[in-house]
Amino acid sequence: MGQKPIKHQIFLCWVDVVADKTTKLAVEKNRDMGWKGILGFEYGIVQAPLGPDIAGPELVAAVANAGGLGLLRAPDWESPEYVKELIKKTRKLTDKPFGIGVVLAFPHKENIKAILEEKIAVLQLYWGECSKELLVEAHNAGVKVVPQVGSFEEAKKAINVGVDAIIVQGREAGGHVIGQDALISLLPRVVDLVGDHDIPVIAAGAIVDARGYVAALALGAKGICMGTRFLATHESYAHPMYKQKLIELDKTEYTDVFGRARWPGAPHRVLQTPFFCDWKSLPAQENESNQPIIGRSIIHGVEKEIRRFAGTVPNPTTTAVHVDS
Ligand SMILES: Cc1cc2nc3c(=O)[nH]c(=O)nc-3n(C[C@H](O)[C@H](O)[C@H](O)COP(=O)(O)O)c2cc1C
Numbered sequence: 001m002g003q004k005p006i007k008h009q010i011f012l013c014w015v016d017v018v019a020d021k022t023t024k025l026a027v028e029k030n031r032d033m034g035w036k037g038i039l040g041f042e043y044g045i046v047q048a049p050l051g052p053d054i055a056g057p058e059l060v061a062a063v064a065n066a067g068g069l070g071l072l073r074a075p076d077w078e079s080p081e082y083v084k085e086l087i088k089k090t091r092k093l094t095d096k097p098f099g100i101g102v103v104l105a106f107p108h109k110e111n112i113k114a115i116l117e118e119k120i121a122v123l124q125l126y127w128g129e130c131s132k133e134l135l136v137e138a139h140n141a142g143v144k145v146v147p148q149v150g151s152f153e154e155a156k157k158a159i160n161v162g163v164d165a166i167i168v169q170g171r172e173a174g175g176h177v178i179g180q181d182a183l184i185s186l187l188p189r190v191v192d193l194v195g196d197h198d199i200p201v202i203a204a205g206a207i208v209d210a211r212g213y214v215a216a217l218a219l220g221a222k223g224i225c226m227g228t229r230f231l232a233t234h235e236s237y238a239h240p241m242y243k244q245k246l247i248e249l250d251k252t253e254y255t256d257v258f259g260r261a262r263w264p265g266a267p268h269r270v271l272q273t274p275f276f277c278d279w280k281s282l283p284a285q286e287n288e289s290n291q292p293i294i295g296r297s298i299i300h301g302v303e304k305e306i307r308r309f310a311g312t313v314p315n316p317t318t319t320a321v322h323v324d325s
Pocket residue numbers: 048049050051052054073101103125126148169172173174175176204205206207225226227228229313
């Protein structure tokens with residue numbers, strides 16, 4: 001972020017990450033070591049399910065076509081027919097396998113039912129526990145289950161349930177972060193915990209290029225999951241102005257100013273925009289729920305009001321309705 005010119009295609013992003021000379025051997029070796037065999041993807045690169053709708057069919061299909069695991073993002077409300085549409089739209093753009101991410105803290109039962117009916121390759125889970133029951137249901141439908149965890153305890157529970165792979169998220173990660181451990185300390189602990197279990201560990205958090213990939217492999221990961229790196233690609237559904245700001249600005253800060261009501265206890269790394277600098281000392285009792293509406297966005301087909309401090313990632317439909325602060 002910041003230092004490099006915008007990469008306008010997944011392909012270029014790929015060349016940078018995968019084909020870098022220093023990485024090539026490691027990636028080839030990693031491929032032979034089992035990632036492909038277990039989940040069926042060419043490279044150990046996962047594109048995170050960027051919420052609320054930034055990882056859409058175009059991005060996911062582009063990643064799948066390039067040999068990685070692309071993850072759609074399901075709506076935060078029950079909308080099984082819409083979920084099926086998302087999957088169908090993606091299948092029109094790729095004949096490769098792909099997955100979908102579900103945030104368990106939001107309503108999701110009907111969405112997961114639709115996902116299993118569609119027999120998509122991977123169900124990624126976040127912000128909640130994967131039950132044995134869900135795992136059995138998914139496996140009966142031929143769907144692999146891959147939770148993203150942010151702590152040793154969460155990883156332990158996922159391994160005990162018998163998940164198919166684990167994404168380990170360090171606190172460096174973009175988006176709302178679930179844990180407080182740095183990737184470099186958490187990742188090797190989870191790798192040791194997995195031990196002989198056939199569960200590939202995937203590293204997430206501030207990995208943006210070949211060096212990060214190699215570092216993750218050195219710590220015992222079998223693959224990497226990147227989110228921020230995919231935000232400013234041509235195929236991402238983020239608003240063009242947001243993509244541009246990601247490239248232009250290079251200072252970030254860790255904060256809980258945004259989304260306190262919807263994502264309690266979930267700080268995240270944000271760009272130091274003038275708006276953020278003005279409001280970064282927001283009193284602790286304030287949150288987005290009683291703030292003025294500053295914009296509207298059509299998210300997964302539904303028009304939503306965006307309140308100040310909501311921290312919702314803008315998509316191309318987002319319009320501002322109140323911008324005096
Ligand atoms: C804008 C944005 C939205 C995200 N939304 C989700 C989400 O809905 N579900 C999820 O599992 N992870 C989400 N993440 C976190 C990613 O899964 C991943 O942990 C993170 O992007 C890795 O760090 P990086 O952004 O430095 O690559 C999001 C990340 C970003 C940047």
